[in-house]
Amino acid sequence: MNDSDRRLVILIVDDEEINLKVLSGFVESFGYDYRLSDSGHDALEMLDQADLVLLDVMMPDMDGFEVVRRIRKIPGYQDLPVIMATALSDQRDRLDAVSAGASDFITKPVDATELRIRLDAHLRLKRYHDQVMRYQDNLERLVAERTQALEEAQAATVAAHLETLRRLSQAAEYKDEETAQHIERMSRYCALMAEKLGMDKEEVDLVLHASPMHDIGKIGIPDSILLKPGPLTPEEWDIMKTHTVIGAGILDSPSSVYLEQGRIIALSHHEKWNGSGYPRGLAGEDIPLYGRICAVADVFDALTSRRPYKQPYSNEKALSIMREGRGTHFDPDLLDLFMDNIDSVFAIQRQYRD
Known part of the structure; x- marks a missing residue:
């Protein structure tokens, strides 16, 4: 077909x-x-x-x-x-x-x-999904054919795999009139938090490469909704919220740890600590840790970036808004961790400025 x-x-x-x-x-x-x-x-x-x-x-x-x-x-x-x-x-x-x-x-x-x-x-959306699956199938066949003696070639293949996923993620962001720099900033904020939580290098690397896929489901949202300059109607908002489920569907592949963690992030990064988020209304530590990390990083970058419906807020205004969400929107410990390392956050923001 x-x-x-x-x-x-x-x-x-x-x-x-x-x-x-x-x-x-x-x-x-x-x-x-x-x-x-x-x-x-x-x-x-x-x-x-x-x-x-x-x-x-x-x-x-x-x-x-x-x-x-x-x-x-x-x-x-x-x-x-x-x-x-x-x-x-x-x-x-x-x-x-x-x-x-x-x-x-x-x-x-x-x-x-x-x-x-x-x-x-x-x-x-189906075409994008088929492309990912075909690439995944090809990657699995390639890895199966290699032996330990081809470690260098395997490493190059993994790098190509990650680059493909990153470009697919960028495709979703460009559709939303965002930039590749949004992905760089947001993923590096996530990696910074993972590192400060004491995760090992492999897990920090996993967070870095999986978090850019958080909004890949926006590929399936009509431009008339995604790029609307004014408030969404309740019906439009219901459609917009489905990007989490769409993204999880695109990334559903238990054979790839990057796709699997990307799926978890896509599905959970709009859940809120008090249970008022979507799509499943999870609360507290029932929300996967990577999703909670991504929620903090993504909201900060969204607040400080230009969107079709808003001008960017200053860092001070954005942080003030986020403090109001401590314990309601955000995991309070993770928000505190983010604030405690805000100088490193600002350094990433300056390095990957639009």
């Missing part, structure tokens, strides 16, 4: 013939091919034809929630993009869709422009 010279295929699943006609007309006008299915059972037999599934929720025999749960249990389809189309507007229904394994949801009646944006974003 990865041939670059063919049109991508959307599998449209709906038990209403009129909906199939309308959605297939939209999809065709966007330049995609499509396949049609009027039941969940038939759709499960057609997955090998699909690059993305556009799935109705309310269907007889097997509803959309059950269909997506079954898709996620099939080897090789855990990362297939599934967008659920529903007339249900209750937040509980949307959470049920995400819990079942849906990549996204869209409300009926479907708006053509919104549908195109969602399809384009998730198919673009």
Whole structure:
């Protein structure tokens, strides 16, 4: 399904013939091919034809929630993009869709422009994910072929692996009108804190290379939301928050310690010490340590950097805001550690200035 010279295929699943006609007309006008299915059972037999599934929720025999749960249990389809189309507007229904394994949801009646944006974003995300997985597969084969006598070549391969991950991370930051320097500053703040916590060199190095992947999920967020100069609506904010889950999905690879820790950071760096963060509402030490470290470093750099919706704050103003979040937003011990080493933080900030 990865041939670059063919049109991508959307599998449209709906038990209403009129909906199939309308959605297939939209999809065709966007330049995609499509396949049609009027039941969940038939759709499960057609997955090998699909690059993305556009799935109705309310269907007889097997509803959309059950269909997506079954898709996620099939080897090789855990990362297939599934967008659920529903007339249900209750937040509980949307959470049920995400819990079942849906990549996204869209409300009926479907708006053509919104549908195109969602399809384009998730198919673009799938291409990035496939690139990472292909690179990971190639890396594993290469390492398997090498012996201890090729340590130098293996070291060069690992360096190339890290550079690829860093460039993918930069791609997400550039989409957000940030710079590669944001990644450098933020990752080095994280490494500084890891070092001051007494972590060994290998773990400090792991934090340094995994933390740049914290916002890689922004690749899957529409530009109309990501670059919006004003406040987001509640619906837009719900979509924006999914970048944590999207990022974790991109980086889900237990065979790479860098990807695995990047996944943990992507999923947890917006959790808050008092449990009011997202996406899982974790609190205190239930939040992974790397995520808590990243939260401090990322917020400081965000506050002191320009964004589409704000001018940069001074260091003094940023630190004042962060002190107000001690014990609520931030792990109090980690925030204290950051403040105790603020001269080193400022040195990193000056070295990697935009």
